[in-house]
Amino acid sequence: MATTPWEDELTRSLKEQFGEAINEFSIYLGQPFLVARLEAVIPILEYLKLEADFDYLVDVTAVDYPQRAERFDLVYILYSFARNQRIRVKTRIAEGYEPATAVNVHLTANWLEREVFDMFGIRFVGHPDMRRILLPEDWHGHPLRKDHPITRVDERWVKENLGIDSAQ
Amino acid sequence: MPDTFLDATELVLNMGPQHPSTHGVLRVILKLDGEKVLGAECVIGYLHRGVEKIGENRTWAQFAPYVDRTDYVAAVSNGLGYCLAVEKLLNLEAPPRAQVTRVILTELQRIASHLVWLGTHALDIGAQTPLFYCFREREPIMNIFEKYCGARLTTHAFRIGGLQYDLYDGFEQDVRAVCDMLPAKVNDYEQLLTANRIWVGRTKGVGILTAEDCKQYGVTGPMLRASGVKWDLRKAQPYSGYEQYDFEIPTGENGDTFDRYMVRIQEMRQSVRILKQAVDRIPDGPITAKVPKVLRPPVGEAYVSIEAPKGELGYFVVSDGGTQPYRVRIRPPSFINLQALDRMARGSLVADVVAIIGTIDIVLGEVDR
Numbered sequence: 001m002a003t004t005p006w007e008d009e010l011t012r013s014l015k016e017q018f019g020e021a022i023n024e025f026s027i028y029l030g031q032p033f034l035v036a037r038l039e040a041v042i043p044i045l046e047y048l049k050l051e052a053d054f055d056y057l058v059d060v061t062a063v064d065y066p067q068r069a070e071r072f073d074l075v076y077i078l079y080s081f082a083r084n085q086r087i088r089v090k091t092r093i094a095e096g097y098e099p100a101t102a103v104n105v106h107l108t109a110n111w112l113e114r115e116v117f118d119m120f121g122i123r124f125v126g127h128p129d130m131r132r133i134l135l136p137e138d139w140h141g142h143p144l145r146k147d148h149p150i151t152r153v154d155e156r157w158v159k160e161n162l163g164i165d166s167a168q
Numbered sequence: 169m170p171d172t173f174l175d176a177t178e179l180v181l182n183m184g185p186q187h188p189s190t191h192g193v194l195r196v197i198l199k200l201d202g203e204k205v206l207g208a209e210c211v212i213g214y215l216h217r218g219v220e221k222i223g224e225n226r227t228w229a230q231f232a233p234y235v236d237r238t239d240y241v242a243a244v245s246n247g248l249g250y251c252l253a254v255e256k257l258l259n260l261e262a263p264p265r266a267q268v269t270r271v272i273l274t275e276l277q278r279i280a281s282h283l284v285w286l287g288t289h290a291l292d293i294g295a296q297t298p299l300f301y302c303f304r305e306r307e308p309i310m311n312i313f314e315k316y317c318g319a320r321l322t323t324h325a326f327r328i329g330g331l332q333y334d335l336y337d338g339f340e341q342d343v344r345a346v347c348d349m350l351p352a353k354v355n356d357y358e359q360l361l362t363a364n365r366i367w368v369g370r371t372k373g374v375g376i377l378t379a380e381d382c383k384q385y386g387v388t389g390p391m392l393r394a395s396g397v398k399w400d401l402r403k404a405q406p407y408s409g410y411e412q413y414d415f416e417i418p419t420g421e422n423g424d425t426f427d428r429y430m431v432r433i434q435e436m437r438q439s440v441r442i443l444k445q446a447v448d449r450i451p452d453g454p455i456t457a458k459v460p461k462v463l464r465p466p467v468g469e470a471y472v473s474i475e476a477p478k479g480e481l482g483y484f485v486v487s488d489g490g491t492q493p494y495r496v497r498i499r500p501p502s503f504i505n506l507q508a509l510d511r512m513a514r515g516s517l518v519a520d521v522v523a524i525i526g527t528i529d530i531v532l533g534e535v536d537r
Contacts, residue, residue, distance in 0.1 A: 003468075028468050028469070028470070029256055029257070029259065029468065029470050031470060031471060055383050056383050056386060057386055058386065058471075058473070058480065058482060058499060059471075059482060059484065059497065059499040061484060061497040061499075063469075063486055063494070063495045064495075075484065077471055077482070077484065077499075081383070081397070081399060084404050084405065086405075086471070088471065106384065106386070107384040107385050107507075108384065108385050108386035108504060108507060110507065111503065111504070111507045112504075119220075132213075133212065133213065134212065134213035134216040134536055134537075135213060135216065136213070143218055143221050144220060144221055144224075144495075148221075150218075150221055150222070150224075150225045
């Protein structure tokens with residue numbers, strides 16, 4: 001299956017609204033997605049919610065491509081109850097760059113973004129509670145980064161909190 | 169005014185992580201004014217095993233048993249979601265015999281999951297009897313799983329592309345026996361609880377979530393339906409041939425703990441309805457599609473979700489063309505539904521928090537992954 005262009009009424013209105021800020025509209029395996037510039041993502045989510053009924057943020061997650069200059073893909077999966085349609089909004093961000101939070105658009109982004117921070121070390125600006133969520137708060141390392149080996153643990157944390165030399 | 173402890177109006181109370189009503193290791197920090205809850209904060213991660221990281225270090229097929237261990241009271245549903253996601257990447261579909269078998273086993277699993285929920289939820293609120301009844305009725309379902317694949321809890325029932333095992337002799341008979349037995353038992357639970365004054369007092373008007381709240385928090389499954397939204401992925405975006413079955417989506421009106429109870433009770437009845445139709449039409453034919461020994465899905469990504477017993481369970485899978493997933497993201501319904509706890513608990517009493525945690529129907533294995 002090849003990636004095909006995604007063109008319909010929705011993409012036309014998005015192009016009109018955001019123009020150059022959206023680089024790509026595609027469909028892969030029947031699933032539409034768009035790739036946008038980082039600074040346009042929150043306005044796009046807001047527009048999609050208010051003007052196009054994409055009122056349910058299904059998931060926020062990231063994918064790490066360490067060999068790329070902009071190493072992370074940030075992925076927002078959206079669903080519209082009215083249209084019964086699911087789309088993905090993707091963007092690329094470089095190491096150390098802090099994207100804006102989506103909490104003001106979708107409350108559910110709160111924990112989802114905390115998990116992205118926990119696992120990838122991507123901090124969200126304007127997030128009301130930017131702490132780790134699954135790992136202990138004083139843990140070091142972001143395990144879902146590709147340069148984080150599967151066997152690595154935070155030895156210092158393990159020693160201090162569990163009193164053993166290694167968790168392995 | 170003297171500065172004494174008695175003047176303190178706000179009290180911070182730790183509930184859990186070791187607390188019988190948190191269904192695992194969930195810690196809730198409550199801020200109280202007397203008995204009234206001013207806010208609740210969840211501390212999670214005690215069961216974090218790094219399932220998504222493990223996925224990147226196993227082959228596509230090897231990772232399938234791991235997903236069973238996220239929501240471990242609904243392992244069959246997890247497996248279905250993962251298999252469908254990888255099948256999507258491979259652009260193939262399981263043959264009809266496998267699809268009908270998958271529907272039967274996942275619907276049995278939905279009933280089993282709801283039974284565990286009902287038993288423990290009722291126990292939390294103070295009704296002991298339903299627990300024993302629910303586990304008694306869950307037993308024949310577990311037996312079917314055991315006879316089918318050898319495991320009762322973490323079943324690894326499905327394979328990418330179809331099934332590993334064909335149905336055993338007498339499978340249809342066993343499923344029909346469950347279908348015949350269950351409706352009367354569900355009536356029994358209802359007789360114990362639905363009009364019970366204590367039950368109604370403890371659940372009506374407790375932990376209300378409006379439809380708007382649900383959408384804001386991404387809450388799905390029975391919780392969303394109890395708020396009056398008629399949305400079920402089996403109907404909205406059917407998979408595994410669900411469009412061929414005749415069933416209803418039960419909904420509630422008030423979005424409170426009682427409505428969520430009623431929705432799940434009715435869902436068990438609807439599952440029986442699906443089971444009866446499915447078991448009569450198990451087609452002959454192969455049980456697995458033509459799948460290569462070593463799976464190398466083409467480069468690309470896909471998101472596939474199913475209606476798990478707890479809500480929308482999604483898998484976002486990314487392939488770099490290799491034998492191992494480049495990324496597997498599990499979109500867990502429990503994790504996202506739990507986020508609404510604070511909203512539901514505010515303004516209620518401490519005792520209601522127990523009812524509210526129960527009504528979300530969380531499994532910590534899935535919350536923490």
